[in-house]
Amino acid sequence: MGKLFKLALALFLIGVGVFAIFTAISDEPIWGSINEEEYTYSEFVYDADEFTGFNFDFSNRNFIVRVSEDDQIKVTYYETERENITVTDTGDVLRIKDDIEWVFQLFSGWNSILTDDEIFDVELYLPTSMVYDIDFDSSNGQLTINNMDNIDTLNFSTSNGRVDLIDCSITTINIYTSNGKIVLEDCDSTSLDLDTSNGTIELTRVDVTGAIIMDTSNGRLLLTDVSALSIVGDSSNQRIVAQNIDCDDVRLDTSNGDITLSIYGDKEDFEVYMDTSNGDMVYDGIEVSQERFNTGESKKIHLDTSNGDVEVIFIEE
Amino acid sequence: MKRREFLRNLKTELKKRRDIEVEEVLFYYDELIQDAIDSGETEEIFIANLGSVEDILRRLVDEEEFIISVKKKNDKVVREVLxxxxxxxxxxxxxxxxxxxxxxxxxxxxxxxxxxxxxxxxxxxxxxxxxxxxxxxxxxxxxxxxxxxxxxxxxxxxxxxxxxxxxxxxxxxxxxxxxxxx
Known part of the structure; x- marks a missing residue:
């Protein structure tokens, strides 16, 4: 082995040793620039009708929206001296922006992902007496909303966070996450636009009076007991499974995965187009080579994959 | 001795010497054997005539010109014959x-x-x-x-x-x- 290789190995071993020993005995927060002890709790309380919307922009924080029990808006979070959190509470929209110098963000993005610690949570308590709009932005944080039925528009954007909407009624939902999973359970809405690059989109018992648009590159699309005016689902590299769907216009596309759709209705009422380059096509339990069925019918099903099987099953209503 | 065995033995011995460029020598002898086979000679007999691996090593160490001629031949092979x-x-x-x-x-x-x-x-x-x-x-x-x-x-x-x-x-x-x- 060359001298340089030996030198590199020696430096690496010494470095790992020194780092491991002194990290263990030091109180220095190596993996995060911000020490947990430096966090201080902040809380703001407002009347229910003081705002109609909330615009929060935090780096590396999780958002949790809860029902307020005292009919007042409450916002809670933890902050440090190293952060500059600006609260603008004039006007109809409560704006909170977290400016943290990039140097303090080194390694600290992992905090919100790796720990469940509440210091990385931003909590918003909303009264049920009013309807609100929510517009949240986070770099690595998650969004969790449970049991809310008074949100009009929800816009959420994050790079690496998961999104959970459970038992919610929200008029318009727009969610974008690069690497997070999007889960909706027992929700209803008029419009749903979900976009993730590498996460799975999972909808269970979801009713949408308008359109559902879903886009993921490397995640699965899993729909169970979903009703909508139209459904458009696009995945590049994963399978799509849509079960017990109630919809008159379904369009599901993937490049590398199976597509399975079970839909309520008479098969004679649906114009069906199925296409796959490398796989089998099954039309209501029968393997077929024909791509089009019932051309001209008003209800539409379009299932397209390049490398996978395509199956459509019709369920009697 | 077959070519593969001969080259394997030669490589093992050459690796013990830091002052010899292993691949130059292996390439030289590999080409030498291939030339002999191409001109109709029997592989085993030709290898036997090359001498023992120890002889070759000795020659490489003692004769400075030998290694120079090895390199020159390799260059020529790469340039013209290969x-x-x-x-x-x-x-x-x-x-x-x-x-x-x-x-x-x-x-x-x-x-x-x-x-x-x-x-x-x-x-x-x-x-x-x-x-x-x-x-x-x-x-x-x-x-x-x-x-x-x-x-x-x-x-x-x-x-x-x-x-x-x-x-x-x-x-x-x-x-x-x-x-x-x-």
Whole structure:
């Protein structure tokens, strides 16, 4: 082995040793620039009708929206001296922006992902007496909303966070996450636009009076007991499974995965187009080579994959 | 003794000597044997006539001119005798391997530079809470430094072994074609 290789190995071993020993005995927060002890709790309380919307922009924080029990808006979070959190509470929209110098963000993005610690949570308590709009932005944080039925528009954007909407009624939902999973359970809405690059989109018992648009590159699309005016689902590299769907216009596309759709209705009422380059096509339990069925019918099903099987099953209503 | 066995024994003995360029010698004898086979000689008899591996080693150490003539012959073989297809494939394979190694080592080097930079920056911008913190950051800097040195080491190794690597690739491709030809 060359001298340089030996030198590199020696430096690496010494470095790992020194780092491991002194990290263990030091109180220095190596993996995060911000020490947990430096966090201080902040809380703001407002009347229910003081705002109609909330615009929060935090780096590396999780958002949790809860029902307020005292009919007042409450916002809670933890902050440090190293952060500059600006609260603008004039006007109809409560704006909170977290400016943290990039140097303090080194390694600290992992905090919100790796720990469940509440210091990385931003909590918003909303009264049920009013309807609100929510517009949240986070770099690595998650969004969790449970049991809310008074949100009009929800816009959420994050790079690496998961999104959970459970038992919610929200008029318009727009969610974008690069690497997070999007889960909706027992929700209803008029419009749903979900976009993730590498996460799975999972909808269970979801009713949408308008359109559902879903886009993921490397995640699965899993729909169970979903009703909508139209459904458009696009995945590049994963399978799509849509079960017990109630919809008159379904369009599901993937490049590398199976597509399975079970839909309520008479098969004679649906114009069906199925296409796959490398796989089998099954039309209501029968393997077929024909791509089009019932051309001209008003209800539409379009299932397209390049490398996978395509199956459509019709369920009697 | 068959060619493969002879070359394997020769390689084993050559590797014990740091002052001999192993691949140059292996390429030379491999070509020598191939020439003999091509001109109708019997492989085993020709190898027996080459002398023992110990004799060859002795010659390589004692006769300075011998190793020079080995290198000259190798250059000539690569330049004039080696099949064009073998050369093209050889240079192509070497190009891909070299490119990959350079890219990887550059990434490792830059990562190391980044880690060292971060450690220094951290020390400049924040004061560790205790003296052990300085050492913990020093540990990170050393890990970064090791990556930096590793990146340089790979590139240096690549350029130092340019000829030897090419000869290994040429020899293997040549043998592959010879086997297919049979």
């Amino acid at each position: 099949d064009k297809t073998v050369k093209i494939i050889g240079y192509f394979v070497y190009g891909i391997v070299a490119f990959t190694l350079v890219v990887v080592s550059f990434s490792v080097f830059m990562s190391g530079l980044g880690v060292v930079g971060l450690a220094i920056f951290r020390l400049i911008t924040t004061t560790p809470v205790d003296s052990y913190g300085y050492f913990a950051i020093l540990g990170i800097a050393l890990i970064g430094l090791s990556l930096l040195v590793l990146g340089i080491a790979v590139v240096k190794w690549l350029f130092n072994n340019l000829t030897a690597s090419l000869l290994v690739i040429f020899r293997n491709i040549n043998n592959f074609f010879n086997r297919k030809g049979k």
